[in-house]
Amino acid sequence: MSGTHTSGGVVWLGSPAFPEAARSAVADTRLRTNLRKATGTIRDKRVAAAAELDDWEELRTAAAAIKRATLRHLDHHLLRLEESVTAVGGTVHWAADAAEANRIVTRLVRATGETEVVKVKSMATQEIGLNEALAAAGITAYETDLAELIVQLDDDRPSHILVPAIHRGRAEIREIFRERMGEWGKPAPEGLTDDPRQLAEAARSHLREKFLNTKVAVSGANFAAADTGTVAVVESEGNGRMCLTLPETLITVMGIEKVLPSFADLEVFLQLLPRSSTGERMNPYTSMWTGTVPGDGPRAFHLVLLDNGRTATLRDTVGRQTLGCIRCSACLNVCPVYERTGGHAYGSPYPGPIGAVLTPQLAGVERAASLPFASTLCGACYDACPVKIDIPEVLVHLRARAVDAARGGSLPTPESLAMKAAALTLATPRRLSFAQRAGALGSRLLARRGVLRRLPGPLHRWSDTRDTPAPPRETFRAWWRRTRPENQ
Amino acid sequence: MTTSRETILARIGSALTDVPKTERYDAAAISRDYRASHAGGHDVTALFAERAADYRATVTRTVHAPTAIAAALAERVPASLIIPDGFPAQWLPDEGGPRRLADRPPLSVRELDAAAGVLTTCAVAIAVTGTLVLDAGPGQGRRALSLLPDYHLCVVRAAQIAEDVPEALRRLNPRRPLTFISGPSATSDIELERVEGVHGPRTLDIVIVEPTTPAPGEAA
Ligand code: SF4
Numbered sequence: 156m157s158g159t160h161t162s163g164g165v166v167w168l169g170s171p172a173f174p175e176a177a178r179s180a181v182a183d184t185r186l187r188t189n190l191r192k193a194t195g196t197i198r199d200k201r202v203a204a205a206a207e208l209d210d211w212e213e214l215r216t217a218a219a220a221i222k223r224a225t226l227r228h229l230d231h232h233l234l235r236l237e238e239s240v241t242a243v244g245g246t247v248h249w250a251a252d253a254a255e256a257n258r259i260v261t262r263l264v265r266a267t268g269e270t271e272v273v274k275v276k277s278m279a280t281q282e283i284g285l286n287e288a289l290a291a292a293g294i295t296a297y298e299t300d301l302a303e304l305i306v307q308l309d310d311d312r313p314s315h316i317l318v319p320a321i322h323r324g325r326a327e328i329r330e331i332f333r334e335r336m337g338e339w340g341k342p343a344p345e346g347l348t349d350d351p352r353q354l355a356e357a358a359r360s361h362l363r364e365k366f367l368n369t370k371v372a373v374s375g376a377n378f379a380a381a382d383t384g385t386v387a388v389v390e391s392e393g394n395g396r397m398c399l400t401l402p403e404t405l406i407t408v409m410g411i412e413k414v415l416p417s418f419a420d421l422e423v424f425l426q427l428l429p430r431s432s433t434g435e436r437m438n439p440y441t442s443m444w445t446g447t448v449p450g451d452g453p454r455a456f457h458l459v460l461l462d463n464g465r466t467a468t469l470r471d472t473v474g475r476q477t478l479g480c481i482r483c484s485a486c487l488n489v490c491p492v493y494e495r496t497g498g499h500a501y502g503s504p505y506p507g508p509i510g511a512v513l514t515p516q517l518a519g520v521e522r523a524a525s526l527p528f529a530s531t532l533c534g535a536c537y538d539a540c541p542v543k544i545d546i547p548e549v550l551v552h553l554r555a556r557a558v559d560a561a562r563g564g565s566l567p568t569p570e571s572l573a574m575k576a577a578a579l580t581l582a583t584p585r586r587l588s589f590a591q592r593a594g595a596l597g598s599r600l601l602a603r604r605g606v607l608r609r610l611p612g613p614l615h616r617w618s619d620t621r622d623t624p625a626p627p628r629e630t631f632r633a634w635w636r637r638t639r640p641e642n643q
Numbered sequence: 644m645t646t647s648r649e650t651i652l653a654r655i656g657s658a659l660t661d662v663p664k665t666e667r668y669d670a671a672a673i674s675r676d677y678r679a680s681h682a683g684g685h686d687v688t689a690l691f692a693e694r695a696a697d698y699r700a701t702v703t704r705t706v707h708a709p710t711a712i713a714a715a716l717a718e719r720v721p722a723s724l725i726i727p728d729g730f731p732a733q734w735l736p737d738e739g740g741p742r743r744l745a746d747r748p749p750l751s752v753r754e755l756d757a758a759a760g761v762l763t764t765c766a767v768a769i770a771v772t773g774t775l776v777l778d779a780g781p782g783q784g785r786r787a788l789s790l791l792p793d794y795h796l797c798v799v800r801a802a803q804i805a806e807d808v809p810e811a812l813r814r815l816n817p818r819r820p821l822t823f824i825s826g827p828s829a830t831s832d833i834e835l836e837r838v839e840g841v842h843g844p845r846t847l848d849i850v851i852v853e854p855t856t857p858a859p860g861e862a863a
Pocket residue numbers: 479480481482483484485486487509536539540541542543544
């Protein structure tokens with residue numbers, strides 16, 4: 156059995172820099188067709204779901220304000236969360252980095268005497284490479300989201316936050332199930348077709364045994380309320396409910412930025428998240444639990460608070476807003492670069508526009524220097540983001556940092572000055588529409604002036620493909636206003 | 644030796660040097676100009692029924708719960724039905740229909756998995772989003788009861804329907820385990836085609852009991 160489908164860390168080891176990875180992805184026409192179809196469908200649904208609420212902008216503004224205000228007092232809210240969770244029977248652990256988080260979870264699983272855990276989608280545990288760490292300790296982690304299951308069986312990597320197997324078509328999924336399910340547990344039924352209904356049924360019966368037998372679960376968290384100690388997981392399939400309800404021990408690994416000041420704040424995020432991610436008024440299931448409850452669900456609850464680069468991101472006053480991300484994936488679905496390259500090209504569990512800004516900050520700009528350049532700065536991601544993260548602003552800021560890092564931070568290069576100038580522009584009022592025009596213009600200008608070609612290796616190669624798709628003459632916002640006047 | 648807790652808190656402290664020492668988190672300062680409700684003056688019962696049906700749940704409105712429950716069971720014919728403690732006896736149809744199971748003493752997960760269906764009440768429903776919220780209260784039982792059987796029949800009193808998410812959260816007690824249910828379980832993981840029913844119940848029926856029936860003697 157192969158359990159090491161990813162190498163751990165914010166940046167997947169051995170991943171090529173974005174330009175190379177993007178070139179081979181762009182050449183894969185089937186991948187592009189799958190992606191275009193998928194992102195197109197989801198995009199339309201999201202727009203309709205957001206348009207249904209005439210105060211969408213006010214909700215976004217409130218969400219951004221809550222997140223930003225929370226981050227300014229993150230220590231206060233974390234201490235409150237710790238106190239609340241402890242008061243209701245949970246145990247809080249603090250992990251400064253990936254290795255420590257993995258050690259904590261491994262120790263907690265070992266203490267139960269179990270050698271298997273079920274997992275429900277957690278980007279944080281992908282980020283820290285938990286499955287590999289557990290495997291090294293002789294513990295098998297079973298992914299239970301349908302898409303994660305596909306990815307795990309296939310020894311693959313996720314390519315989308317919400318739909319990690321978005322790059323796989325139904326026929327491929329059938330093959331993966333038929334060939335691999337037996338190695339992991341209950342094999343796929345005889346005569347399995349590629350009807351999605353049958354494939355879902357195969358996953359249901361394959362995983363049911365695991366849910367009924369496994370005594371330990373590892374989950375992520377979408378939100379945690381500091382005032383009550385309530386943790387929330389938002390999902391569709393019910394595998395989350397299985398993992399959160401049936402096992403005896405629940406270990407939740409949560410980035411420190413997920414804390415919300417109060418339970419009441421969920422009213423904003425529960426309206427924004429489902430509509431932004433799947434384009435539904437509400438996702439099928441949301442579970443909330445506050446510590447442990449006798450006779451219902453796990454008897455032991457552990458909450459692991461993970462830093463792993465988040466405090467470094469917090470330090471950067473421009474980049475800080477990135478920590479408000481609620482992982483809805485709306486920015487992926489609207490991104491012209493993501494639509495062409497797919498998620499793998501980003502070489503990290505966090506793909507797309509959010510990955511382009513989050514990965515370099517978590518892992519260090521020098522380790523993912525090409526990512527901030529993986530964008531056309533068209534601004535579509537900012538418009539789609541339910542917590543109003545100004546991704547173009549952060550991108551430009553990180554480009555300047557990447558250029559500085561490449562120069563060893565000494566003498567500013569012409570290009571670093573150009574990027575810094577752009578960053579300043581972005582800080583002025585009316586910055587969005589201006590930034591978009593400047594961005595579209597700037598990318599053409601820079602390419603024409605050959606500035607990018609003077610950048611270090613990966614950046615140089617990126618400039619080759621960068622010219623291929625012509626920068627849009629019309630910005631996304633302009634196009635939006637022209638074609639859908641009803642949507643603000 | 645410094646603990647990681649101290650390390651992280653110290654890192655946060657030094658990362659936030661731009662935040663004035665005297666500044667405190669002020670929830671009241673956050674602009675909350677969004678609507679308290681998107682029900683827009685609609686009849687909440689009708690709105691909930693319509694929105695829940697959008698998820699392909701089957702919704703029935705009734706003034707007589709036993710009749711509607713019996714009709715749903717006659718349609719779905721589950722072989723067995725879990726009825727959690729505290730489910731209002733006056734809502735139950737006369738004997739007949741599926742074999743009834745009580746969770747007392749607690750059923751094993753194998754028994755839950757083998758049960759065909761479950762009949763529950765709920766704590767709150769949300770009109771705008773078509774959502775049911777269970778809080779493991781009377782008539783609902785522990786969370787696993789409404790998870791493992793493939794069929795879930797949920798009875799909602801019209802008075803339990805909140806207009807929108809904010810009102811629903813205010814009505815709920817976060818100390819209880821909460822499960823928000825919006826339609827049957829679903830996945831769009833295969834080419835983004837929505838398939839109902841992965842791990843949770845694949846069939847969800849909802850019976851709304853309207854107020855002309857005397858309210859059963861359970862707490863709201
Ligand atoms: S950056 Fe915004 S749009 Fe992108 S995943 Fe995060 S919350 Fe969603």
